[in-house]
Amino acid sequence: MKKLLPGKVLLPRAAIARRVAGLGQQIADAYAGHELVIVPLLTGGLIFAADLIRRLPIKMRLDVAAVSSYPGRAIRSRGVTIVLPPQLNIRRRHVLIVDDILDSGRTLTAMQNILRRRQAASVKTCVLLRKEQARRAGLWADFVGFDIPDVFVVGYGMDFNHLYRNLPDVVQLRTAR
Numbered sequence: 197m198k199k200l201l202p203g204k205v206l207l208p209r210a211a212i213a214r215r216v217a218g219l220g221q222q223i224a225d226a227y228a229g230h231e232l233v234i235v236p237l238l239t240g241g242l243i244f245a246a247d248l249i250r251r252l253p254i255k256m257r258l259d260v261a262a263v264s265s266y267p268g269r270a271i272r273s274r275g276v277t278i279v280l281p282p283q284l285n286i287r288r289r290h291v292l293i294v295d296d297i298l299d300s301g302r303t304l305t306a307m308q309n310i311l312r313r314r315q316a317a318s319v320k321t322c323v324l325l326r327k328e329q330a331r332r333a334g335l336w337a338d339f340v341g342f343d344i345p346d347v348f349v350v351g352y353g354m355d356f357n358h359l360y361r362n363l364p365d366v367v368q369l370r371t372a373r
């Protein structure tokens with residue numbers, strides 16, 4: 197089996213930091229005068245959400261939820277399992293789901309359905325990255341950091357086989373030679 201390793205830097209840390217600050221302002225404007233519950237999706241959305249909420253000058257509560265869609269070494273989605281449902285009571289509250297990547301859309305849809313069933317006042321979505329296939333399929337999130345090509349990426353919270361989440365840049369995975 198060919199080894200897969202971090203390769204080309206797709207989004208350097210400085211560009212990510214600038215965009216995250218911009219997203220924070222955009223979200224703060226959209227929710228002006230409202231309280232918000234932020235629900236980052238573990239584990240990929242963790243680093244992004246940690247940076248984003250510190251750029252969010254509004255009254256907010258933090259929850260977490262976990263969804264599994266890429267078990268182990270798989271690099272294609274195999275359906276979604278809710279591993280950890282959100283914990284806070286979000287009835288009549290405005291909720292923003294925060295995740296790393298929008299690809300097939302299954303992850304966000306599954307989580308949106310749960311939160312709507314629990315009668316959130318509103319459910320919006322924020323992703324750092326949107327893949328080309330999602331863009332072509334007309335999938336969208338309310339707040340999108342970057343549109344990227346259909347390549348597998350790691351770093352800034354995103355993993356391959358649980359590795360590379362600690363890389364500060366978003367990096368493309370490459371085959372070792």
Ligand code: 5GP
Nearest residue numbers: 240297298299300301302303348349354355
């Ligand atoms: P979707 O459910 O939209 O197909 O996939 C979104 C989820 O798949 C993301 O939350 C992310 O965890 C994972 N994912 C999709 N593309 C990539 C990728 O290029 N790299 C990594 N590490 N995870 C990905």
Ligand code: MG
Nearest residue numbers: 237238239240
């Ligand atoms: Mg994920």
